[in-house]
Amino acid sequence: MGGKKPGFGKQLGDLHRWNAWITVILAVTGLLLAWDVVRGWLNGEARNPIKQLHIALGVLSAVLIVLYTPLMRRHLKQIRQRPRQKGNLAFVLVLLVGWFLSGIVLWQLRLFPPVWANAALLVHDLLTWVAVPYLVFHSVTRIRWMKQPERRAIKTAPAASPESSDPDRRRPYEEPAPWINRRQFLKWSIGAVIAVTAAPPFFRWLAKAGSGFTSTRDVMGTDANPNMMLPDPVPLPDSVNVIGGGAQGYFRPYTVTRFPKFDSNSWSFTVNGLVDNPGKWNWEQFLALSRAVQVSDFHCVTGWSVYKNTWEGIPLSALLQQAGVKPNARFVKFYSGDGVYTDAISLEQAGMKDVMVAVLHDGNPIHRDYGGPVRLIVPAMYAYKSVKWLERIELVEEEHIGYWEVRGYDNDAWIKA
Known part of the structure; x- marks a missing residue:
């Protein structure tokens, strides 16, 4: 059955x-x-x-x-x-x-x-x-x-005798409920x-x-920025007058470790690996490098976007040209200042004109929570390729699988047009 x-x-x-x-x-x-x-x-x-x-x-x-x-x-x-x-x-x-x-x-x-x-x-x-x-x-x-159900207090009068002529004596009464x-x-x-x-x-x-907001300074305040990286006065030569009207949207700060802290006395930026002219700069030397300005959208693989960001920084192609890439180099590997996160793109992808090592966002220093003092920007790819707190670039021959790619993310990070 x-x-x-x-x-x-x-x-x-x-x-x-x-x-x-x-x-x-x-x-x-x-x-x-x-x-x-x-x-x-x-x-x-x-x-x-x-x-x-x-x-x-x-x-x-x-x-x-x-x-x-x-x-x-x-x-x-x-x-x-x-x-x-x-x-x-x-x-x-x-x-x-x-x-x-x-x-x-x-x-x-x-x-x-x-x-x-x-x-x-x-x-x-x-x-x-x-x-x-x-x-x-x-x-x-x-x-x-x-x-x-709430129990109501109900009080009933003594039963009236059949002979009683008072109608109020013959029916119960209720005490009003609260x-x-x-x-x-x-x-x-x-x-x-x-x-x-x-x-x-x-x-x-x-x-x-x-x-939305037009700068990280508006959201966090300059006093809250733990970078401690900027000399006085702050050099903002190109993007003070924001091109494109300022960012539309808001960033969601993510990190795979704790948010790092930086100090200009100890911070440095390095380009090495398969290059003819390895380079290392302290903070003031890095700020003195020639910079360009671009406006681009920023898309995170979790779904959010910030549109029309004005980034100012050094084009990655210019840094690689200055370093002199050796013929056997095929990939560009990026190291985050958190000591954990890495990622990489091909040498051909690194040559795209809008790939940038950024130091300013909408005319302001990039807040630590959003990847400053220096971060990579790869507008054509999802943001896990745009390494935050960038401190080192290495030219390598073998393909490097990045932090999130090892954990299931697609190495092909192109954004749908």
């Missing part, structure tokens, strides 16, 4: 429970991936598995939506007289579908133009900021002990706590996402 088919109520209940747990784990893994501070604590080995788990759970959540679809008509019929439940169902479905669609774009962002990924990330973040507090509130207020019961009080208290906790960071995120 075959097993008994689960009833409609059990099917709905199972789907609801599975969706609830998946949403919780999605929220936790998503926040771990997106929260700047937490990303700095996690090393590369931890972040990629978290990302893959997040993607897998997103796909599983979509499967649950598909399984719910045949039950939707009957479910809507069941709750047709319950407007709150209908509203909650509509909200959750919009949330899940929005998360899923924007997640697909972020997951497969190489198939879409960067503007699609940027919009998808904005939608994904917005839904998360709105949904997580709501889902916490929804879950806590539906715990079984919270759903028990204007708010325990369940309502707890629900609104929980809601207020969640709102107070979530609202400030949400509005800070919304302000940054909506307005």
Whole structure:
């Protein structure tokens, strides 16, 4: 004999429970991936598995939506007289579908133009900021002990004798119920706590996402910049008058280790390897090198973009020409000042005219959190190729596999036009 088919109520209940747990784990893994501070604590080995788990759970959540679809008509019929439940169902479905669609774009962002990924990330973040507090509130207020009906104090008058002629003596009376019961009080208290906790960071995120900024100095303040690299007065010869109107968007600081600190007394920049004229400069010598200015877009492989950045620095081709590349050199390897991160591009790619060793962004020194004092800029590729805190360039013969490429990123980092 075959097993008994689960009833409609059990099917709905199972789907609801599975969706609830998946949403919780999605929220936790998503926040771990997106929260700047937490990303700095996690090393590369931890972040990629978290990302893959997040993607897998997103796909599983979509499967649950598909399984719910045949039950939707009957479910809507069941709750047709319950407007709150209908509203909650509509909200959750919009949330899940929005998360899923924007997640697909972020997951497969190489198939879409960067503007699609940027919009998808904005939608994904917005839904998360709105949904997580709501889902916490929804879950806590539906715990079984919270759903028990409030006992009302009802006082009934002594029973009247049949002979009594006073009608008020023949019917019970109720003491008026309080204007708010325990369940309502707890629900609104929980809601207020969640709102107070979530609202400030949400509005800070919304302000940054909506307005963008034109310099890292505007965001962090010069006093907060831990580079300690600039002599007084600061030399800003070319890009003080920002070309192109300034950056549109905002950077999300990521690091695979702790953010490093730099000092002009000990900082140096080196070009060596398979070159005829190895070079090493201290900070003041490096600032004295001839610089160029360009305007380009900056795209991160996680989906966000900053448009129309004005970068000022030394074209990589000029540095390599000055060093004199030997005939057997085939790749250019870059070393970050964090002591951990490396990456590489081919010698042919290094010759692109917009590949730059940048020292200024929109006319201001590049803040430490955004890769300063010196960072590589490769506009045609995703930003994991644009090494932050650049301190050394080495010409090599054998192909070097970079930090993120070893951990699953594609060595082909070209951005879809």
